[in-house]
Amino acid sequence: MAPAFSDADLARRRNAARRLGWLLGAAVLALYLIGLFIKR
Amino acid sequence: MKANPAHATAGEHYFVPQPSLYPVILSGGMFLLALGFIQLINNFGPGKWVMLGGTAVILYVLFGWFGKVIYESQSGAYRDWEDRSFRYGMIWFIATEVMFFAAFFGALFYVRVISVPTLGGMLPEHGFSLWPEFAGTWPTSGPKGAAFTPMGAWGIPALNTALLLSSGATVTWAHWGLLRNKRRQLALGLAATVLLGSIFLGFQAYEYHHAYNELGLTMGAGAYGATFFMLTGFHGFHVTLGTIMLLVILLRSLSGHFSAERHFAFEAVAWYWHFVDVVWLILFVFVYWV
Amino acid sequence: MSTATTHAAEHPAEHYPGGLMRWLTTTNHKDIGTMYLTFSLIMFFVGGLMILAVRAELFQPGLQLMRPEFFNQLIGVHALVMIFAALMPAATGFANWMLPLMIGAPDMALPRLNNWGFWLLPPAAILLTLPFTLALFGIGDGALATGWTFYAPLSVQGGMGVDFAILAVHILGISSIMGSINIIVTIFNMRAPGMTMMKLPLFAWGWLITAFLLIATLPVLAGAVTMLLTDRHFGTHFFDAAGGGDPILFQHLFWFFGHPEVYILLLPVWGLMPHVLSTFSRKPAYGYTAQVYSFIAIGLLSVVVWAHHFFTAGMPIPALVYFMFSTMAISIPLAVLFFCWIATMWKGAMTFETPMLFAVGFIVLFGIAGLTGLILADVAADAQYHHSYFVVAHFHYALFAGGIMGVMTGVYYWLPKWTGHMYSEKLGKLHFWLTVFSFNLTFIPQFFLGLAGMPRRIPDYALQFAEFNAISTLGAFVLGLSQLLFAWNIWCCVRGGPKVESRVWEGAEGLEWELSSPPPHHSWETQPTVK
Numbered sequence: 001m002a003p004a005f006s007d008a009d010l011a012r013r014r015n016a017a018r019r020l021g022w023l024l025g026a027a028v029l030a031l032y033l034i035g036l037f038i039k040r
Numbered sequence: 041m042k043a044n045p046a047h048a049t050a051g052e053h054y055f056v057p058q059p060s061l062y063p064v065i066l067s068g069g070m071f072l073l074a075l076g077f078i079q080l081i082n083n084f085g086p087g088k089w090v091m092l093g094g095t096a097v098i099l100y101v102l103f104g105w106f107g108k109v110i111y112e113s114q115s116g117a118y119r120d121w122e123d124r125s126f127r128y129g130m131i132w133f134i135a136t137e138v139m140f141f142a143a144f145f146g147a148l149f150y151v152r153v154i155s156v157p158t159l160g161g162m163l164p165e166h167g168f169s170l171w172p173e174f175a176g177t178w179p180t181s182g183p184k185g186a187a188f189t190p191m192g193a194w195g196i197p198a199l200n201t202a203l204l205l206s207s208g209a210t211v212t213w214a215h216w217g218l219l220r221n222k223r224r225q226l227a228l229g230l231a232a233t234v235l236l237g238s239i240f241l242g243f244q245a246y247e248y249h250h251a252y253n254e255l256g257l258t259m260g261a262g263a264y265g266a267t268f269f270m271l272t273g274f275h276g277f278h279v280t281l282g283t284i285m286l287l288v289i290l291l292r293s294l295s296g297h298f299s300a301e302r303h304f305a306f307e308a309v310a311w312y313w314h315f316v317d318v319v320w321l322i323l324f325v326f327v328y329w330v
Numbered sequence: 331m332s333t334a335t336t337h338a339a340e341h342p343a344e345h346y347p348g349g350l351m352r353w354l355t356t357t358n359h360k361d362i363g364t365m366y367l368t369f370s371l372i373m374f375f376v377g378g379l380m381i382l383a384v385r386a387e388l389f390q391p392g393l394q395l396m397r398p399e400f401f402n403q404l405i406g407v408h409a410l411v412m413i414f415a416a417l418m419p420a421a422t423g424f425a426n427w428m429l430p431l432m433i434g435a436p437d438m439a440l441p442r443l444n445n446w447g448f449w450l451l452p453p454a455a456i457l458l459t460l461p462f463t464l465a466l467f468g469i470g471d472g473a474l475a476t477g478w479t480f481y482a483p484l485s486v487q488g489g490m491g492v493d494f495a496i497l498a499v500h501i502l503g504i505s506s507i508m509g510s511i512n513i514i515v516t517i518f519n520m521r522a523p524g525m526t527m528m529k530l531p532l533f534a535w536g537w538l539i540t541a542f543l544l545i546a547t548l549p550v551l552a553g554a555v556t557m558l559l560t561d562r563h564f565g566t567h568f569f570d571a572a573g574g575g576d577p578i579l580f581q582h583l584f585w586f587f588g589h590p591e592v593y594i595l596l597l598p599v600w601g602l603m604p605h606v607l608s609t610f611s612r613k614p615a616y617g618y619t620a621q622v623y624s625f626i627a628i629g630l631l632s633v634v635v636w637a638h639h640f641f642t643a644g645m646p647i648p649a650l651v652y653f654m655f656s657t658m659a660i661s662i663p664l665a666v667l668f669f670c671w672i673a674t675m676w677k678g679a680m681t682f683e684t685p686m687l688f689a690v691g692f693i694v695l696f697g698i699a700g701l702t703g704l705i706l707a708d709v710a711a712d713a714q715y716h717h718s719y720f721v722v723a724h725f726h727y728a729l730f731a732g733g734i735m736g737v738m739t740g741v742y743y744w745l746p747k748w749t750g751h752m753y754s755e756k757l758g759k760l761h762f763w764l765t766v767f768s769f770n771l772t773f774i775p776q777f778f779l780g781l782a783g784m785p786r787r788i789p790d791y792a793l794q795f796a797e798f799n800a801i802s803t804l805g806a807f808v809l810g811l812s813q814l815l816f817a818w819n820i821w822c823c824v825r826g827g828p829k830v831e832s833r834v835w836e837g838a839e840g841l842e843w844e845l846s847s848p849p850p851h852h853s854w855e856t857q858p859t860v861k
Contacts, residue, residue: 053436053855053856054435054436054437054520056357056358056436056437056441056852057357057441057442058357059346059347059351059352059355059356059357060355060357060442060445061354061355062442062446063442063443063445063446063449064354064355064445064446064449066446066449067446067449067450067452067453068453070450070453070501070504071453071456071457071501074453074457074497074498074500074501075457075497077497078457078490078493078494078497081493081562081563082470082490082493084469084470105442121519124519125439125440125515125519125520128439128514128515128518128519129439129440129443129511129512129515132510132511132514132515132545133507133511135545135546136507136511136545136548136549137549138549139545139546139547139548139549139550140549140550140552140553141553142549142550142553143549143550143552143553143554143557143583143586144553144557146550146582146583146586147553147557147568147579147583150576150579150582151568151574151575151576151579154576155571155574155575155576155578155579156574158576159571159574180574181567181573181574182567182570182571182572182573182574182575183571183572183574184572184573185567185572185573185574258565259560259564259565259566260565260566260567260573261573262567262573262574262575263567263568263573263574263575264574265566265567265573266557266560266561266566266567266568266573266575267568269566270556270557270560270566
């Protein structure tokens with residue numbers, strides 16, 4: 001019953017998930033590195 | 041992972057019982073019992089009668105439901121597959137009972153190792169003690185408790201230990217009889233076990249009477265009285281249940297139930313009896329002895 | 331699928347009662363699952379109404395709507411209802427409906443016991459809420475006013491509402507234990523030929539560990555409340571220092587159950603997550619083995635960390651340090667689970683149907699619960715946060731965002747399988763966004779309130795907390811109202827809607843999707859073979 005997705009659409013989504021994963025990973029790493037330089 | 045019904049074993053159909061009213065009636069009975077009990081201890085409404093009604097309902101269901109199960113068992117509805125379900129079920133049920141007793145043993149160890157010694161040595165570093173006359177030793181009824189005599193281990197309790205240990209042996213002897221198709225040995229073993237269990241209960245009733253009337257040892261006798269009566273009391277309750285179960289098994293074996301190959305009910309009750317036995321041993325050591 | 335329907339047709343002579351008797355007497359796992367889920371939804375609204383009254387009282391400083399005693403009763407019964415009558419029955423309902431379908435079993439292993447397990451719940455719910463009604467007639471002074479934790483000595487001194495709650499907990503406990511025994515036996519004994527334990531669906535693994543935790547801890551709770559009962563009425567001194575007992579003993583016994591209870595509520599959801607994530611990412615779940623061992627590790631650790639719930643009650647330093655480190659150790663297997671969930675989505679062809687939205691929302695919000703939990707696990711920091719609104723916000727992120735939203739994930743994921751109809755995606759998505767928005771609106775302010783020093787369980791508060799409390803109340807009412815969408819969506823889906831195929835979601839894998847939607851009365855009467 002789920003709406004059918006074309007192969008091209010699914011491939012696009014696969015790439016998007018890969019890119020977003022790297023992006024989030026980089027963001028988390030950046031936060032971690034910035035944290036090292038915060039002095040209280 | 042792919043379903044392939046073509047390879048399923050032919051004829052292996054699990055026994056799913058027909059719709060039954062017993063569970064919902066049992067729940068109703070338990071509701072009445074609980075409600076009546078609350079009424080009784082809070083003094084409102086006819087609590088005693090509500091409890092009595094609930095008990096009657098529960099007894100009706102116990103007879104009806106177990107009767108139905110025995111009928112299904114005798115008519116051959118259960119085979120190895122169903123038998124395994126009952127076995128697993130009983131094992132994990134006994135596991136819950138173990139944890140129930142663990143709570144009370146936990147309380148016993150806590151008061152003996154932590155709370156009583158702490159109360160005894162409270163605030164000496166401030167140069168005074170809250171209860172200077174309280175030494176924090178065991179057995180005790182606490183800093184504010186009344187005096188009492190603790191229960192000795194080597195009178196009735198030791199005798200009871202011997203009784204329960206021998207009953208564990210007689211039930212195994214009965215099992216051997218069942219396995220070798222010696223029905224007389226089965227019946228005698230079970231009867232002996234029921235008898236030993238009953239004597240145990242009689243001794244315990246005498247012990248309680250003695251404690252309340254001569255030793256000043258009551259449920260209100262501080263941490264010792266509370267743990268003593270709750271542990272031995274719940275154990276005694278389980279012995280009572282076990283004895284009734286054994287009696288049912290005795291009556292069933294007299295009317296020819298059970299075979300050397302198929303006798304789950306016997307084994308379940310025997311497991312239960314051994315569990316009660318082991319709890320007593322731990323109890324004897326930590327409540328009566330050390 | 332076709333095989334199963336033919337087998338159902340072989341039993342034309344079987345008679346099943348209709349109407350009310352069908353539900354009272356049923357031994358069918360699907361009927362019982364439906365009853366559990368319906369009961370859970372009703373009690374979710376009952377518990378929700380209670381807390382909306384509480385939030386309304388907290389909208390402004392001062393006492394507007396109720397006496398403090400009634401306020402205390404509402405928060406305690408809210409928690410007991412939500413935990414024991416909404417969340418746990420929902421998870422048991424899932425298990426009843428889905429376990430036999432997923433593992434290729436004809437039914438649950440002990441069907442009559444199964445029915446008993448359900449029918450114990452309504453009497454317990456009545457016992458729990460009856461004191462409110464009795465108080466209207468001048469009997470007693472209402473429900474328990476101790477909070478759901480029953481701490482002694484307050485609970486020893488409390489009114490008869492405490493007795494009602496004790497007996498209700500006993501009956502609820504018996505119900506859960508019967509359910510757990512049934513689930514363990516079903517998983518051990520009813521699997522399709524070829525389905526080894528390491529081919530078991532992760533949902534079944536999650537529930538297996540849950541069931542073991544229930545068996546290990548619920549009897550201890552039963553023991554604890556029994557001691558409370560005898561302390562109240564039969565003169566024992568378990569929790570009374572005058573007799574050598576100790577109120578803190580109650581806290582130990584209670585939290586020996588109470589902490590595993592958190593995992594009892596969450597493990598079924600953790601088991602469900604990989605199924606949903608893998609379906610909508612069109613990839614197999616990442617790290618099956620790692621997830622199984624994480625479940626086991628969390629199950630084992632959860633029973634040895636209980637005292638972190640009362641770091642401030644007074645304990646020797648070595649005990650504090652032990653409980654701190656063992657608590658923090660749980661974050662290791664939990665992090666493994668988080669990484670497995672994220673890795674399941676990594677490079678997946680993700681589509682965002684309602685269950686997937688809830689699953690992703692769950693990961694983010696439950697992550698916040700985990701991270702704030704680490705703060706509370708720190709003994710030194712906890713002295714500051716203990717018994718503050720920070721704790722309230724933390725455990726609502728765990729139990730609403732983790733528990734309830736996890737249950738909603740499962741409902742949207744499996745509802746088409748249960749009913750044979752598709753729910754409204756538009757309403758479902760609206761429900762999701764409203765829920766996430768209003769949930770955060772409710773509980774983010776509570777983190778700040780807690781940090782600023784507002785204590786839990788008070789009907790009135792200092793003026794400086796007014797703004798955040800007003801925002802939190804606003805969020806709570808939006809949150810409560812948006813759940814009506816959920817109920818409406820389910821109702822419409824049960825009544826009708828577009829028909830669905832047996833494999834409802836195109837990426838779904840597993841035995842449950844081989845059966846028709848809705849599945850035949852006898853699920854897998856002939857067991858499938860798993861390769």
